[in-house]
Amino acid sequence: MNHQEANINHYARTLQKTIDFVTAHFRNTTQPFSGITPADLKPAVQSIDFNTTSSSIDDLLLEVKSIYSQHAVAFHLPKYIAHLNCPVVTPSLAAEIIISALNSSMDTWDQSAGGTLMEMKLIDWTCEQLHLGASADGVFTSGGTQSNLMALLMARDYYINRTLLYNVKMQGLPEDAKRFRVFCSEKSHFSIKKACSILGLGEHAVVCVPVGNRFKMNTKELKNLMEKEIAQGNIPIAIVATAGTTDFGSIDPLIELGELAKEYGTWFHVDAAYGCGLMLSDNHRYKLSGIEYANSVTVDYHKSFFQPVSSSALLVSDKDTLRLMCYHADYLNPVEQEKDGYPNQVNKTIQTTRRFDALKLWFTLRLMGKDVLGEYIDQIIYTAKQAANMIDKDPDFELLNHPEISTLLFRYNPYSTEVSALNTLNQFIRKKLMDSGKALVASTKVNNEVYLKFTLLNPATTAKDISTILELIKNIGNEYARNN
Incomplete structure (x- = not known):
């Protein structure tokens, strides 16, 4: 076997193992985030010594899993609705292999x-x-x-x-x-x-x-x-x-x-x-x-x-x-x-x-074609409207805007408390939800008042997912009320 053929075979084996790794990651990832903190993860990353090498691609993939992939935010899961991060379609991932390999x-x-x-x-x-x-x-x-x-x-x-x-x-x-x-x-x-x-x-x-x-x-x-x-x-x-x-x-x-x-x-x-x-x-x-x-x-x-x-x-x-x-x-x-x-x-x-x-x-x-992507857009806009209606009808929430595309702001306010207390409560909810890893939402400020933010870019997210997230928010809010 000549050198070029050996390199091609090595490329094929390495890519196959990497594809298997990614496939297993998608199969086994069940919630948007692990809840890891910077303080917990940093020592493991800092311990890596670049003067030594991994013995095999298998060992390297295990290393990457421990410090990266198992903690990577899963944008493809329906309970990730925080920022403008979309799930990616499979054809684009196939293209990524060609893009990187040919390196034009x-x-x-x-x-x-x-x-x-x-x-x-x-x-x-x-x-x-x-x-x-x-x-x-x-x-x-x-x-x-x-x-x-x-x-x-x-x-x-x-x-x-x-x-x-x-x-x-x-x-x-x-x-x-x-x-x-x-x-x-x-x-x-x-x-x-x-x-x-x-x-x-x-x-x-x-x-x-x-x-x-x-x-x-x-x-x-x-x-x-x-x-x-x-x-x-x-x-x-x-x-x-x-x-x-x-x-x-x-x-x-x-x-x-x-x-x-x-x-x-x-x-x-x-x-x-x-x-x-x-x-x-x-x-x-x-x-x-x-x-x-x-x-x-x-x-x-x-x-x-x-x-x-x-x-x-x-x-x-x-x-x-x-x-x-x-x-x-x-x-x-x-x-x-x-x-x-x-x-x-x-x-x-x-x-x-x-x-x-x-x-x-x-x-x-x-x-896939433009029409399929258009159906995805229609779906996320429809789900965002459903989410807004659910929030608007619930007396425990205040809806700030009805979405024109797929983003909406609201806050948890079951007691009509003053602004500073509301800010603290909703900041606590966002952080506690992130720490749990069960769902990810964002937050922002409007006129110095804190609001939670849903950004829907996943056509797989359903009204049932939204209902579950809202229930999680209520549970965390109730926990906060009991302890404060």
């Missing part, structure tokens, strides 16, 4: 070839689904934070290049940059402020617009704030709408915001990291109406398309705006290659080396 890098054609064209086709498909127009384009990214950063980079440089006739790449930020303003909902993702900080505009550049009673951006308040900033000599360069806020799943009024962006000549970005999955559903697609007015859109396939992390994209309505991020290196993507018709995806992104994450979505669409 998506920056240039000569490192990815067919993978480049497949990614481009998936980007075109997504743009078509969102009706972004014939000139639309995009690129896969690591996640919503990167996509939002790239969108605001383009918004900044698009304004500078168009209005100030100034080369920001060569000269840095112009003096006027300190007057740039980006408008977003007060419930938008933290990455908007983070992006403005990274881009040299500072967090002060972000103007947070109040929301209405459905936690959507108030367009009247937005217009007033824009006029106020203009009167102070500041410059609106972007409006950022959110299609699916993290805490409420609320969708800002995209049509009105798109019209305002056009009226004021600002970049219009839609952060649809969460809500992008609505495009899959015939029943709920209408909730994204107005997204077609966007200059740029953030899409997270690893949220609402049931893909493994990472699988995301930034889309633009005008492919030429992606050139604002283009740099040429003679050793990598020389100008001559572009002239000869070789597509290099590095020309569209701030990343260089990048995995072929698009293959996961390719496998999913080709083996």
